[in-house]
Amino acid sequence: MNTRLLLVGCGKMGSAMLEGWLARGLQASNVFIVEQSETAEKLEAQYGINGVPDIDHIREDFIPQVVLFAVKPQVLPDLIDAYKPLVRAETVFLSVAAGKTIDFFTSHLGEHARIVRAMPNTPAAVSRGMTVMCPTENVSIAQRDMCQTLLEAVGMVSWIEDESLMDAVTGLSGSGPAYIFHLVEAMAQAGVAAGLPADQAMTLARQTVVGAGFLLDASEETAATLRENVTSPGGTTAAALNVLMDPKTGLPDLMTRAVAAARDRSKELAG
Numbered sequence: 001m002n003t004r005l006l007l008v009g010c011g012k013m014g015s016a017m018l019e020g021w022l023a024r025g026l027q028a029s030n031v032f033i034v035e036q037s038e039t040a041e042k043l044e045a046q047y048g049i050n051g052v053p054d055i056d057h058i059r060e061d062f063i064p065q066v067v068l069f070a071v072k073p074q075v076l077p078d079l080i081d082a083y084k085p086l087v088r089a090e091t092v093f094l095s096v097a098a099g100k101t102i103d104f105f106t107s108h109l110g111e112h113a114r115i116v117r118a119m120p121n122t123p124a125a126v127s128r129g130m131t132v133m134c135p136t137e138n139v140s141i142a143q144r145d146m147c148q149t150l151l152e153a154v155g156m157v158s159w160i161e162d163e164s165l166m167d168a169v170t171g172l173s174g175s176g177p178a179y180i181f182h183l184v185e186a187m188a189q190a191g192v193a194a195g196l197p198a199d200q201a202m203t204l205a206r207q208t209v210v211g212a213g214f215l216l217d218a219s220e221e222t223a224a225t226l227r228e229n230v231t232s233p234g235g236t237t238a239a240a241l242n243v244l245m246d247p248k249t250g251l252p253d254l255m256t257r258a259v260a261a262a263r264d265r266s267k268e269l270a271g
């Protein structure tokens, strides 16, 4: 991968993607990072990438093919205008900021800016990410392919034309890893309540989720079939699923409300 990349913000999501790319052979000399935090210094020391505190310190002859915004949505309005001089046909502005719409970027960078709004997730760090992208019309096929190659290197990629779906995407796959990590916490807690020592309960919960994830990945069966495979008629799993699948108090209702809350927050972040 030889993409010339300017990464603006290298926190949890930016570094998850960058580490995935560097592990997949992205040339460190082709990467500039705008950051002030220790993360960038660490990555700079570890991989030899170019870390700079702001856009003014970037080498003048460095023309990025991709400018990736991975800062918090709340700080974007303060910094976006400084990137307008980088607008040119060969540069795509790729944003992973939750809620920040394509209109937000065109209103600051101008209509000629080529923009891809994306929503990745942190499993990108281990090349198991899920990224959904939505481009402006002026993004060329070659530029779409370049974004596809970049994000495919750290997981699965899907494209949408209807940008309004990005809020739901954010609520499901963008935030989704946190729901699974919380499930591990809740299972461990439940194990303790059922009588297990805390460290053992955590080991069991963690390995169960990891194992189930691997099985889901390796199997061609649907999630429903894999669930049924665990469930003996009249057995222990059926007893638990009666609780979890209760139409009023079960997981589907809880998950629907959780995803809707994340989707609605994503909409709010647009402003």
Ligand SMILES: NC(=O)C1=CN([C@@H]2O[C@H](COP(=O)(O)OP(=O)(O)OC[C@H]3O[C@@H](n4cnc5c(N)ncnc54)[C@H](OP(=O)(O)O)[C@@H]3O)[C@@H](O)[C@H]2O)C=CC1
Pocket: 008, 009, 010, 011, 012, 013, 014, 034, 035, 036, 037, 039, 069, 070, 071, 072, 073, 075, 079, 096, 097, 098, 119, 120, 121, 122, 174, 175
């Ligand atoms: N975390 C996740 O799972 C996902 C996050 N996202 C999106 O990714 C973006 C980043 O989120 P996340 O990585 O979690 O947040 P982080 O706070 O971990 O990362 C943001 C980074 O940007 C740095 N930063 C702040 N101001 C500037 C600036 N002016 N120029 C350059 N860098 C700056 C911050 O430094 P400092 O800490 O010193 O302020 C920080 O290191 C958000 O927009 C979020 O919506 C999308 C999908 C998933």
Ligand SMILES: O=C(O)[C@@H]1CCC=N1
Pocket: 098, 170, 174, 175
């Ligand atoms: O919590 C957030 O706002 C970001 C967006 C998706 C995941 N993390």
